[in-house]
Amino acid sequence: MKHLSRWAAAFAVALACATAAHAAPDTIRIGVATAGGGDPVTWGGSPGGVARANNWLEEEFKASGIKVEWLFFKGAGPAVNEALSNKQIDFAYQGDLPSIVGRSNGLKTKLLLVSGARNNLYLVAPVKSQVQSIKDLKGRTVSIFRGTNGHLVAINVLAANGLAERDIKGVNLDTGSAQAALVSNGVDAAFGGYEWFKVRDQGLAKVVYSTQGQDPAFTRQASLLVRSEFEQANPAEVQRVVDVFVRAAHWSSEEKNRDELFRIWARSGTPVASWAAEFDRQPLAVRNSPLADAFIVARYKAVVADALKLRLIRREVSVDDWFDTRYLKAALKKQGLEDFWTAFDAKGQPAAGASVAAK
Known part of the structure; x- marks a missing residue:
């Protein structure tokens, strides 16, 4: 160093x-x-x-x-x-x-x-929904907050499960609107982040998919x-x-x-x-x-x-x-922190060498 x-x-x-x-x-x-x-x-x-x-x-x-x-x-x-x-x-x-x-x-x-x-991404659905996995989204109405950093991850998650965005009926809703829509059965499912745990813990939604523990390429x-x-x-x-x-x-x-x-x-x-x-x-x-x-x-x-x-x-x-x-x-x-954090390689694994980008 x-x-x-x-x-x-x-x-x-x-x-x-x-x-x-x-x-x-x-x-x-x-x-x-x-x-x-x-x-x-x-x-x-x-x-x-x-x-x-x-x-x-x-x-x-x-x-x-x-x-x-x-x-x-x-x-x-x-x-x-x-x-x-x-x-x-x-x-x-x-x-x-x-x-x-x-x-x-x-x-x-x-x-x-x-x-x-x-940051993780989740797919949530109403508690009594028949949606149990990503593959169950085909033909269903799904909330995606377009233009945010969860948008592309959602598309990549769909692709990893054999679906394209055109295979779902995507609706563009912000976080608050998506929660209201899901609770009232206005959408069949929704992609989002940690904000959905509060809804889940209230008994109003279930998490059917999480990027936790998955390929870090599926994070934001x-x-x-x-x-x-x-x-x-x-x-x-x-x-x-x-x-x-x-x-x-x-x-x-x-x-x-x-x-x-x-x-x-x-x-x-x-x-x-x-x-x-x-x-x-x-x-x-x-x-x-x-x-x-x-x-x-x-x-x-x-x-x-x-x-x-x-x-x-x-x-x-x-x-x-x-x-x-x-x-x-x-x-x-x-602040004496040059060696505090671990640098990761392009695949998200611990890497040797410089801790930050070269520039």
Whole structure:
């Protein structure tokens, strides 16, 4: 890791030189691709939710007189893309597919770090439904939240079971609408995430399929992005934001904090039991790692390929030059975390070598 240490030191010097040459922003605006919940509004499933709940970013920038604003979007990733396009936010917590769609449409962003890896996908159905497996979906009405990072995974899960999206009667519903539709028998089944455990535990739905323990290619990834224009004008502030997210990732990866982590995430309105189910038999350090390793890069490339094939995007999107891990590397060195997380290869298995992408 000596080469990484020398690189991080050089970057820190360059960053310090740049700091004196710019005026800090009055406000840092962070968009989150979920409606969230609680008071104040927060979200779970990401170390970012820990930073939010504990006001770590607000504390970081308080002495500088910089205000931190969190904006939550019921319209998820597509709504975040619109906000980025209109320069209404500076940073974005967003899933892989919508961020790729944004990039394909000309949004100039940089991926700074991962903030929620290997998120699971589930298929749920009414309790008394005859749907028992993915293959039972043929010809049935199924909710899929299109344009989100669960969309492509759902399509790939269907394909792995001999079905195409055209074999089902897909309806595009957001999370709340899908839950209402399923409970009232308006749809036969629904794809979604951890939010369905609450409905299951209320006796209103059953989980008939889970990606837990399956090929990690069937999982969803989420990252922290920054508008390129903001990053170029405010490198010092970007570094401080990344520092806080890495601190949150470290805390969220410690197994001794598992129970407290789920309690913090439960402030969003998703019960502790749901987080326990989502993370069952899964190491926190794997799910909450910030590393942009070979697995993450490979997953983003796979999503690009799938999105092109399904015509969700119209042109090729480059990935290798999208991840800008300079700030992440500097944060890891500063906090003594260069060897804390395991890097994974393209297939999701532990890999030897550099812990983060080369750039």
